[in-house]
Amino acid sequence: MTRIVQIAPTIEPGSGVAGVAYALEQEFRAAGVPVERFTAADAGRTLARPHRTTLGLHLQRAGNVIWFSTVGTRRAKRFLAERPDAIAFTHNDVMTGDVYVNHGLLQAAMRARGNYWWRMVRNPVHLFTALRDRIRYRGRTHRAVVALTGREAELLREVYGRVRPPVTVIPNGVDIERFSPGDTAGRAAVRRGLGIADDATVAVFIGHEFERKGLHLAIEALGAVPGVVLLVVGGTADMIRRATAQARRAGVAERVVFAGEQPDPVPMLRASDVLVLPSAYEANALVVLEALACGVPVVSTRVGFAPDLVVDGENGFLVERDAAAIGARLAELDAQPLDAWRERARRSAEQHSWREVASRYLELARSLERGRTAPA
Structure with missing residues (x-):
């Protein structure tokens, strides 16, 4: 054996x-x-x-x-x-x-x-x-x-x-049982704990290496989408301090929420509407698959597994590593109901x-x- x-x-x-x-x-x-x-x-x-x-x-x-x-x-x-x-x-x-x-x-x-x-x-x-x-x-x-x-x-x-x-x-x-869409009550509870309004469109960024994964681009993109809140998961106190300063300079500090390190990303994903990953390089980008399994559409650069998973206009968008391009796609998602997007995202992950x-x-x-x- x-x-x-x-x-x-x-x-x-x-x-x-x-x-x-x-x-x-x-x-x-x-x-x-x-x-x-x-x-x-x-x-x-x-x-x-x-x-x-x-x-x-x-x-x-x-x-x-x-x-x-x-x-x-x-x-x-x-x-x-x-x-x-x-x-x-x-x-x-x-x-x-x-x-x-x-x-x-x-x-x-x-x-x-x-x-x-x-x-x-x-x-x-x-x-x-x-x-x-x-x-x-x-x-x-x-x-x-x-x-x-x-x-x-x-x-x-x-x-x-x-x-x-x-x-x-x-x-x-991906563990399709653990990473799965949550219920409305759980989603609302996580948002309340983070101080995010129930009706806000939340773009979540998950990662520890802020520079490589492009957090600065996600923050800059917020300038074009006034209805979107950026939830940042991960980072040390020093990294969060520098990112907070950038958000202030960009005039979007009130719409950037830093959750810090979290033992479990699932509640953060379930409380969000879209994953944003403007990374320069990923070997796999497992977080893309985890987000899709939670019913969260993805806006990602063409890194790692993302080009094999994300279909433009179906379960998310593939974008250039550019704040304007990211902002345009976030605005497109912010302007429409996301129920159908969530269903398509979940289905695309179930085969993995x-x-x-x-x-x-x-x-x-x-x-x-x-x-x-x-x-x-």
């Missing part, structure tokens, strides 16, 4: 890499497949809560990345050596495991944001990560690589020129369940398992 080990800094419910690994773990177990995990905590490092300042956050992340890439790799190898029959899926940092799941390309993200070389050299961890991943993709660290979209598979080859392990495209999924995604990972694991036992 196939046996799985998942390696990730953390594995827990929610969004991001930790949430993806957790969702796969649940589906593997539901399919009767034995699964274990190896996290930073299992390797001996406790990941503390993020610092409140941007500098503190960067330093903490840098330390975690370097430690799990080096010390974590050595300890993960020992862990796997005791389980020679397991197939290991690695999510981020560690340099071992049968399959590496590519949750994003640092160099592609830096190029998308502009001033590539300055962004790389001003942060030594970027140079460390670039060298580490060059070894990962061009060497024999892994037996296979999973890319989350077809475009991400192309970017792998554009960035590294040659990727030695075979690349398989498996998009992320985690069960189907996990079955593709298991198919890949079994093919690698057969490769181990095949005669030379």
Whole structure:
């Protein structure tokens, strides 16, 4: 029987890499497949809560990345050596495991944001990560690589020129039971708690890296849509302070609500009318799929999974990374009833369940398992 080990800094419910690994773990177990995990905590490092300042956050992340890439790799190898029959899926940092799941390309993200070389050299961890991943993709660290979209598979080859392990495209999924449209009472209660009127059109922005994900463009776009309130989920106190100052300069501060970090994005999505994601780069943009599953149409740049999910005029809009274009689409949605949009958004997400995604990972694991036992 196939046996799985998942390696990730953390594995827990929610969004991001930790949430993806957790969702796969649940589906593997539901399919009767034995699964274990190896996290930073299992390797001996406790990941503390993020610092409140941007500098503190960067330093903490840098330390975690370097430690799990080096010390974590050595300890993960020992862990796997005791389980020679397991197939290991690695999510981020560690340099071992049968399959590496590519949750994003640092160099592609830096190029998308502009001033590539300055962004790389001003942060030594970027140079460390670039060298580490060059070894990962061009060497024999892994037996296979999973890319989350077809475009991400192309970017792998554009960035590294040659990727030695075979690349398989498996998009992320969504928990369509957890991420689902809420009721009117719950929606109203969340809005009251945030000080947002029941009849306002709410555009929600969810993300931690405000600059890369384009929060400044969403704030600027509000100038063209006086009926829209922007709900911002995520960010440190320092990041929120700077974004608040920008909103004041743009004259829209009274229509920008900062909710800060939230343990569960579902209530925020259910309280909203549209997701806005003007990002420069996303490996997958799982939040787009989560929003659609909650019945929330999407206004997004052409990043990650968004071009495969969003159909203009059906469940949202794909836009250029431009405040005027974002504002025009928000105004279009603000001017009409959204019930039909919500129904179409939900239907477009229902075909992307985690069960189907996990079955593709298991198919890949079994093919690698057969490769181990095949005669030379």
